[in-house]
Structure formats: structure tokens, C-alpha cells
Amino acid sequence: MSTTRRDLLTGALTAAGAALVPPAAPADEHGHDHDHSTVPSDPALRVKALESLMVAKGLVDPAALDALIETYEHKVGPHVGARVVARAWVDAAYRARLLANTGAAVAELGVGADDLTVVENTPTTHNLVVCTLCSCYPWSVLGLPPLWYKSAAYRSRAVIDPRGVLEEFGLHLADDVEVRVWDSTAEHRYLVLPERPAGTEGLSESALAALVTRDAMVGIAKLAPPGSAA
Amino acid sequence: MNGIHDMGGMQDMGPVHREPNEPTFHAPWERRMFALFNALDLEWPMMRSQIDLIPPADYLRISYYERWLTAIGPLMVRAGMVTQAELDSGRALGAKNSKFHVLTASEVATWILPEASPESPPVATPAFHAGQRVRARTLNPTGHTRLPRYVRGRIGTIERDRGVESFPDTQAHGLGKKPQHLYVVRFAARELWGEHASASDSVQMDLWEDYLEPA
Numbered sequence: 001m002s003t004t005r006r007d008l009l010t011g012a013l014t015a016a017g018a019a020l021v022p023p024a025a026p027a028d029e030h031g032h033d034h035d036h037s038t039v040p041s042d043p044a045l046r047v048k049a050l051e052s053l054m055v056a057k058g059l060v061d062p063a064a065l066d067a068l069i070e071t072y073e074h075k076v077g078p079h080v081g082a083r084v085v086a087r088a089w090v091d092a093a094y095r096a097r098l099l100a101n102t103g104a105a106v107a108e109l110g111v112g113a114d115d116l117t118v119v120e121n122t123p124t125t126h127n128l129v130v131c132t133l134c135s136c137y138p139w140s141v142l143g144l145p146p147l148w149y150k151s152a153a154y155r156s157r158a159v160i161d162p163r164g165v166l167e168e169f170g171l172h173l174a175d176d177v178e179v180r181v182w183d184s185t186a187e188h189r190y191l192v193l194p195e196r197p198a199g200t201e202g203l204s205e206s207a208l209a210a211l212v213t214r215d216a217m218v219g220i221a222k223l224a225p226p227g228s229a230a
Numbered sequence: 231m232n233g234i235h236d237m238g239g240m241q242d243m244g245p246v247h248r249e250p251n252e253p254t255f256h257a258p259w260e261r262r263m264f265a266l267f268n269a270l271d272l273e274w275p276m277m278r279s280q281i282d283l284i285p286p287a288d289y290l291r292i293s294y295y296e297r298w299l300t301a302i303g304p305l306m307v308r309a310g311m312v313t314q315a316e317l318d319s320g321r322a323l324g325a326k327n328s329k330f331h332v333l334t335a336s337e338v339a340t341w342i343l344p345e346a347s348p349e350s351p352p353v354a355t356p357a358f359h360a361g362q363r364v365r366a367r368t369l370n371p372t373g374h375t376r377l378p379r380y381v382r383g384r385i386g387t388i389e390r391d392r393g394v395e396s397f398p399d400t401q402a403h404g405l406g407k408k409p410q411h412l413y414v415v416r417f418a419a420r421e422l423w424g425e426h427a428s429a430s431d432s433v434q435m436d437l438w439e440d441y442l443e444p445a
Binding site: 046048058068143150179182184187 | 235248249257262268269271321338340378392428
């Protein structure tokens with residue numbers, strides 16, 4: 001292939017033009033050939049300019065942009081994953097289908113997540129999800145990821161020191177618990193099926209769903225019994 | 231490309247900070263940036279590959295959505311959506327670009343629904359099978375790849391064959407889908423990190439056939 005990092009980077013830097021990037025530094029600082037920062041000075045203005053250009057070129061429909069924001073800020077979120085988890089807790093046959101073919105099982109609940117794989121925590125196995133290469137996350141069942149999930153600190157250390165990272169999150173795992181880290185390298189996404197907390201035998205499915213947290217479904221926490229301090 | 235984005239196994243990034251009651255977006259422009267990037271009629275490998283190209287010092291310093299903002303302009307030029315002159319001036323200099331699909335609000339509504347009739351993927355004979363030991367190849371491509379550095383040369387076990395999927399290394403550069411089998415591969419923590427790691431722990435990931443060789 002002819003496209004090298006250098007070629008693409010040159011393109012990226014050439015793109016540091018007048019309208020969509022900060023003004024260049026004074027000319028007297030520019031007698032040399034180095035990679036200038038591509039950091040935007042005023043992101044809000046640049047994004048506005050970008051949207052105007054993209055609309056003018058017929059590339060985007062502002063109504064679709066509004067729908068994207070509405071969908072991922074308000075419609076999807078951990079409450080969707082929590083429904084899946086609660087169903088799996090109360091219905092053993094559903095749980096089996098969910099683990100065998102996650103996409104089809106979540107579709108039963110009206111949720112589209114063909115690329116999802118559910119991995120199950122047990123007393124002897126703990127699963128933890130990360131994306132070391134970027135920020136892959138199961139949007140359809142958890143919404144958009146929190147900053148810590150996208151941070152260099154989490155992405156770098158979750159694979160080499162998962163137990164240390166979990167300790168920082170306040171979760172100590174015994175030595176005899178197997179830790180399975182899932183690095184989301186392809187278009188498949190992972191959701192942890194947490195263990196059902198003790199003392200929830202009499203709860204309804206919706207009451208159970210209310211106990212399920214995002215952190216437990218990413219694998220950085222366990223679920224506490226209802227009424228206990230987590 | 232061996233870039234800063236491929237950071238699995240680094241140890242000097244500090245503690246993980248959590249923000250209490252974190253909002254989905256931290257500024258109104260982040261909402262718009264999120265939507266603009268997702269509305270593009272482009273495949274994720276190409277979009278990710280442009281983010282991979284952000285110089286390392288910038289990558290670490292700027293915020294998550296600033297990375298998207300940094301990448302989207304060059305990405306659109308590379309894809310033929312806008313010209314460099316249009317990006318530089320912020321004005322449409324030519325006619326509307328009709329080569330790309332324009333996402334609609336009603337299509338967005340279907341993104342979170344089950345697919346009515348999922349496409350059947352292409353069929354190919356798998357080179358590996360569940361339970362087989364494989365080695366992640368030692369590859370250092372200068373283009374996009376989803377083979378993390380920390381597993382290259384390491385031996386793992388095929389847990390599951392996911393069937394045939396498009397290959398991001400070629401997709402990212404407009405070189406075709408090169409469909410091939412994708413496998414869930416399990417690597418023992420000690421194989422990756424040495425004897426200080428827990429004997430029972432492991433890392434699993436999805437790896438394409440081109441990344442693997444028999445061990």
C-alpha cells in the first residue's frame with residue numbers, strides 16, 4: 001500500500017488551515033520543519049464551522065444529528081443492559097440463550113445488539129471489559145462510555161494489571177478467582193452478566209433491574225445486596 | 231502502526247480517575263461532534279485509522295472528542311467528501327457531494343432495534359478451530375491494524391470461531407473488505423506478562439485469521 005503514516009500525517013497537518021483550526025503561530029517561529037500541534041483552540045467554533053460545511057456539501061442532515069444525540073444521550077444507557085441482566089437472573093432458559101447467542105436473545109427484548117457477547121461472572125470467574133486500542137463499548141446496552149473507560153490509565157493497565165485496577169475501583173478479588181479480561185479489538189462488544197446479589201430472591205424482575213449498575217456490567221464492580229452500603 | 235493508541239500493557243499512565251455523576255457529554259459541542267462523526271457514511275476502520283494518526287503528544291493531551299475533531303477534517307478529505315480547500319476555508323466551494331449516503335433521523339431510530347434480516351456473511355474455510363493453539367504473528371504494519379502489540383509473537387488458544395468478517399487492515403485504507411474468519415483467542419496472563427502475573431488470569435480478544443499462525 002502506498003499510504004504511509006507520513007503521507008496521512010502530512011494531510012492532517014495541511015488540514016490545519018484557517019477556518020477549522022486555530023490561527024498559526026507567528027511566522028518567526030516557523031523556520032523549521034516539525035509536526036505542529038493539531039489541538040483545536042476553540043472546539044465549539046470549529047465544530048460549528050464543520051457542521052456548516054458538511055450541511056452545505058450535502059453530507060449530513062441536521063435532523064439526523066439531533067436524532068443521534070437524542071438516542072445516545074437519552075434513549076440508550078445502562079438501564080437497557082440492566083433489563084437483559086435481570087431477565088437472565090429470573091429465567092434460566094433465557095440466560096442459556098443469552099450466553100449461547102447474545103444477539104438473538106437481546107433481540108427478544110426489542111434491543112438491537114447483533115455484535116454483543118455476554119460473558120458471565122461466577123463465584124470463581126470475574127470478567128472485565130476494556131478496549132486498549134480505542135474506546136469500543138457496548139453502546140446499545142450501556143450507552144456511551146464514561147471518561148475513565150476511555151482514559152489512557154484504564155486502557156493501558158486493565159490488561160497487564162487487572163487486579164490492581166480493580167483494587168483502585170474498590171474491588172478486591174481473592175487469588176482463587178480467575179480474572180478474564182476482554183479486549184474489544186473487533187466489531188464485537190462485551191457485556192458482563194454480574195452475579196445476582198444475595199437477598200434478592202423475592203424481588204420482581206424490574207426491582208432486580210434497578211439494582212444492576214453500569215460498573216458491574218463492565219466488570220469493575222460487583223453488585224451489593226439491596227440495602228447494604230456498596 | 232505502532233502508535234500511542236496501542237497502549238495495552240503500558241504502566242506509566244497513572245491512576246484511573248472517576249468523575250462522580252458524570253454526564254454523557256461535557257460540553258454542547260461534544261454532542262455535535264459525536265453526531266457529526268457518527269453521521270459520516272464511512273466505515274469505522276477508516277475513521278479509527280485517522281485517529282491513530284494523531285501525533286502521540288497531542289493524542290495524550292487532548293480530550294476524547296478533541297481527537298474526533300482533529301481527525302474528522304483529514305478523514306473527510308481522504309474519503310473525498312470535501313476538498314482540502316473547502317476544509318481550509320470552511321466554505322463549500324463546489325457543488326454538493328452526492329457520492330455518499332446521507333443518514334436520516336428515521337435510520338438512526340433503527341440503529342438500536344434488532345436487525346430485521348441480518349445479512350448472511352460470506353463463507354470461507356477456517357484455517358483454525360476451537361481449542362487449537364495459535365501464535366499471534368509478529369507484524370508491524372505501517373497502516374491500521376487491530377492486532378495489539380502486546381500479543382504479537384505470543385501463543386494463545388482459539389476459544390471460538392466467530393465466522394467470516396471484514397478485515398480492518400485493508401478496509402481502513404480503501405483496499406477492500408478481505409473477508410476472513412475472526413476468532414476469539416485466549417492468552418494466559420503469564421504468556422503475555424511473565425511469571426509475576428496470576429496463573430489463572432487471561433486476556434481474550436477477537437483476532438482475524440491474517441493475524442494468526444499455527445503454534
